[in-house]
Amino acid sequence: MVLVLCASHSALATTIGFSQVGSESGWRTSFSESVKAEAKKRGIELKFSDAQQKQENQIKAVRSFIAQGVDAIMIAPVVETGWKPVLREAKRARIPVVILDRNVDASGDGLFLTRIASDFVEEGRRAARWLMDETDGNCRILELQGTVGATAAIDRMKGFNEVIADFPDATIVRSQTGEFTRTKGKEVMEAMLKAENGGRDICALWSHNDEMAIGAIQAIKEAGLKPGTDMLVVSVDGVPDYFKAMADGDANATVELNPHLGAPAFDVIEAYLKGDRKVEKLITTTGDLFTQATAAEEYAKRAGK
Numbered sequence: 001m002v003l004v005l006c007a008s009h010s011a012l013a014t015t016i017g018f019s020q021v022g023s024e025s026g027w028r029t030s031f032s033e034s035v036k037a038e039a040k041k042r043g044i045e046l047k048f049s050d051a052q053q054k055q056e057n058q059i060k061a062v063r064s065f066i067a068q069g070v071d072a073i074m075i076a077p078v079v080e081t082g083w084k085p086v087l088r089e090a091k092r093a094r095i096p097v098v099i100l101d102r103n104v105d106a107s108g109d110g111l112f113l114t115r116i117a118s119d120f121v122e123e124g125r126r127a128a129r130w131l132m133d134e135t136d137g138n139c140r141i142l143e144l145q146g147t148v149g150a151t152a153a154i155d156r157m158k159g160f161n162e163v164i165a166d167f168p169d170a171t172i173v174r175s176q177t178g179e180f181t182r183t184k185g186k187e188v189m190e191a192m193l194k195a196e197n198g199g200r201d202i203c204a205l206w207s208h209n210d211e212m213a214i215g216a217i218q219a220i221k222e223a224g225l226k227p228g229t230d231m232l233v234v235s236v237d238g239v240p241d242y243f244k245a246m247a248d249g250d251a252n253a254t255v256e257l258n259p260h261l262g263a264p265a266f267d268v269i270e271a272y273l274k275g276d277r278k279v280e281k282l283i284t285t286t287g288d289l290f291t292q293a294t295a296a297e298e299y300a301k302r303a304g305k
């Protein structure tokens with residue numbers, strides 16, 4: 001009888017707390033949905049917390065997961081800085097932490113098991129290489145940055161700038177944050193177009209994510225220009241709405257960002273909880289660059305049409 005109780009106890013679901021950035025983009029929503037679906041499939045009890053783009057909400061959520069004694073914690077951080085104190089608290093409570101997507105400034109301190117993420121610098125490089133090929137390196141560019149202090153914004157900017165530095169006739173004439181949202185992307189693009197003679201001398205928009213690009217495309221149309229033709233649009237994520245924009249000729253290219261981070265995260269956590277201590281410090285996901293050439297078929301696949 002006791003053995004049966006023990007067996008049933010050991011079969012109790014693993015409880016994992018997940019602090020997510022928010023729901024600022026279609027990509028983020030797919031990421032959250034895929035983590036929830038994967039947890040359900042594996043019988044993991046997932047405590048999901050939406051931080052609404054505020055790090056202070058994330059820190060509160062992590063403290064609450066620690067207080068509840070979860071088996072592991074996953075954090076998709078808003079910004080890189082300010083994580084060490086709460087990560088130390090998790091370590092003291094012997095709760096393993098996995099970082100998803102953006103980074104934290106605590107690498108090398110042994111405060112988290114692993115980070116599962118894409119190479120954001122390379123995404124920026126790939127977007128820039130595509131644009132330089134398309135324009136023979138002669139292009140006046142508007143840039144919509146992601147959230148200030150977020151790895152995805154810092155690194156994409158770095159990679160893009162690194163590539164265009166080799167092209168003397170390629171310049172970023174204006175660069176501002178659109179906070180990774182569609183609304184802010186449109187608003188900031190309107191202001192940049194006004195400041196740049198309605199955008200007539202601009203050759204391309206480089207947006208750190210699809211969501212801001214979709215907002216900006218609307219602003220370009222309202223300014224009387226044809227996005228995708230009068231002004232090229234290049235971005236990152238690969239969300240269905242952006243594939244639709246490419247299929248319609250309103251956008252030109254995107255570097256895909258894989259939103260399915262739940263499965264590799266749960267694999268690492270489950271292995272660790274079973275005693276496996278050989279964990280890679282960084283697990284990198286990859287994605288392709290897509291253009292208008294395959295946009296309609298990709299949209300059909302991704303939107304389930």
Ligand code: AHR
Pocket residue numbers: 024025026027028101102152180208209210211236237257
């Ligand atoms: O951190 C990844 C970025 O965050 C995605 O590119 C963007 O859509 C999201 O908000």
